[in-house]
Amino acid sequence: MRKKLLVHALASFGLMAACGTASASASPPVTIKLEPYLGSALAMHAEVNGHPGLFLFDTGGGVTIIGPDVAKAIGCTPWGRITGFRMTGERLDFQRCDNLVFNVAGIPMKASEAGVFDIMGLVPKDAPHLDGSLGLDLFAGRSITLDASGRTLTIESAESLQARVRHAREVPIRLVRDAEGVALTVDVAVPTPKGTAWMELDSGNAGGAYIIAKYLAPMFGLDPGKSGPQPVRFDVAGGIPVEGKALAMDLIKDGNLGAPFFKQWALTVDLASGRAWLSHAAPGNAP
Structure with missing residues (x-):
């Protein structure tokens, strides 16, 4: 049942928040260990404006989001609106916080727009607390490798990317x-x-x-x-x-x-x- 809830709630979130991050090609590769969340979903620890939390990592999420409690803790008053659609066509509207800095495994990443949304309303009441969800928008301009089976996310360098794809299949x-x-x-x-x-x-x-x-x-x-x-x-x-x-x-x-x-x-x-x-x-x- 929990997995089914994630399929229809978290997986097809399909929305929002762009990130003004620069390419990490000149930096050494960094591998982040991911944690299982309610089965096959994956989560990681990160900080946003110095506030630590547990966040889903979701390639289909589209937008990086934080919970209302996190927004309050970092002194952001949500404003404006981000509008997106789940893969089933359901419309979602929520407010945003701008120019947030996430620290992921010691790497600062700027989210020029992050949605504010209570993700805990989409999971069972006894589920572990989540502070939000990190999408690909937070990694824009970078090269990454997600090995969900190995539960790792690697932020690649130019050299590690070249080595990684040498024996992979381009699609x-x-x-x-x-x-x-x-x-x-x-x-x-x-x-x-x-x-x-x-x-x-x-x-x-x-x-x-x-x-x-x-x-x-x-x-x-x-x-x-x-x-x-x-x-x-x-x-x-x-x-x-x-x-x-x-x-x-x-x-x-x-x-x-x-x-x-x-x-x-x-x-x-x-x-x-x-x-x-x-x-x-x-x-x-x-x-």
Whole structure:
């Protein structure tokens, strides 16, 4: 049940906050150990304006967010509005705090806009407390590798990136900037008989099934009228196999590749150049 809640609440948050961070290519690589949260979701410790907290790390979140209690603790009075949409089309509006500085493993990262939202309203009442969620927007301009199975996030240097991708498979992606350019997520190309579909790479989708839009379901051998999981087999562009269970849902995007995908594949993405690579994930940790 907890995983299901995360699938429909956290995973498809799909929104907001842009970050004015510079490239880290001249810095040494830094590997951050991630913690499991309610199953397959991942979290990390970080500071925002000197205030420590536990934050989800979510490649599908789009916007970095902090809780109202964190905003109060750091002296921010939320203002304005950020508007975005979950993958199911549900609209979300919330206020923002500007020019926050997050410290992640000793690296300062500036969020020029961060949403203010009570993420604890989306999880079970007895769930461990979260102070917010960190999205790819916070790492804009940097190169990172997420190995969800090994529970590590690496902020790459130019040298470590070159070594990392030497034996990885490059895949075509789109950097998606929704919410008037505030958000940052990554879509990967998926060939279909009609053309190329683009599916979100969403580490925050902690459920056990891939999600395919109903309007594309027949191209993947799925019954769009069936509500439960169905077997599916297809390839991401570049010959990356995807196999398991899928849900056909009414979406505003082509699809969503979550925990089952990240269990098998580590994602390296250069958020400056818009290039990405996949390599086999480390064995062992992921459920």
